Amino acid sequence: MTDPVNTYEVICRTCRTRFKVQLFDSHDKNLFVADKKDWYCEQCKRQYFKKQTTDLAAAHQKIGFSELTGSEKTISWAEKIRAELINKVKYFQQSLKFASDAEKQLSDQAFEKFLADWQSQPQAKWWIDHRQMTVRDISSRISAITDTLKNP
Numbered sequence: 143m144t145d146p147v148n149t150y151e152v153i154c155r156t157c158r159t160r161f162k163v164q165l166f167d168s169h170d171k172n173l174f175v176a177d178k179k180d181w182y183c184e185q186c187k188r189q190y191f192k193k194q195t196t197d198l199a200a201a202h203q204k205i206g207f208s209e210l211t212g213s214e215k216t217i218s219w220a221e222k223i224r225a226e227l228i229n230k231v232k233y234f235q236q237s238l239k240f241a242s243d244a245e246k247q248l249s250d251q252a253f254e255k256f257l258a259d260w261q262s263q264p265q266a267k268w269w270i271d272h273r274q275m276t277v278r279d280i281s282s283r284i285s286a287i288t289d290t291l292k293n294p
């Protein structure tokens with residue numbers, strides 16, 4: 143059986159395995175892409191994502207977050223979401239300006255409480271369910287916590 147015309151052989155950059163891909167531009171352009179692009183075989187891609195997940199998990203545990211539970215696929219997705227959400231919180235926290243030290247202290251306390259909630263969330267599904275959370279959502283949650291700290 144001959145391959146269809148749009149099939150090209152490429153080499154995995156990591157393990158040098160040859161494998162076939164389909165490209166849909168002109169033949170000249172396809173040849174160029176097959177030659178120049180960084181290709182990775184399925185196995186190396188899977189390993190890459192696995193390593194990415196392991197690295198994120200280690201970094202998150204270092205800053206007090208729980209190890210995630212769930213299927214391999216949901217955990218790998220949840221670690222990425224968790225990294226993005228933590229970045230949103232940090233970004234938001236760094237953007238705040240305070241009129242006094244007391245105000246800043248109160249705010250820091252609110253963030254600590256807020257993050258403690260997140261740190262104790264081990265379910266990958268919880269993170270996936272919260273993937274749409276915006277800086278605005280985080281901000282209103284922080285304000286609510288700040289209010290309860292002010293009026294215990």
Ligand SMILES: [Zn+2]
Binds near residue numbers: 158187
């Ligand atoms: Zn490979």
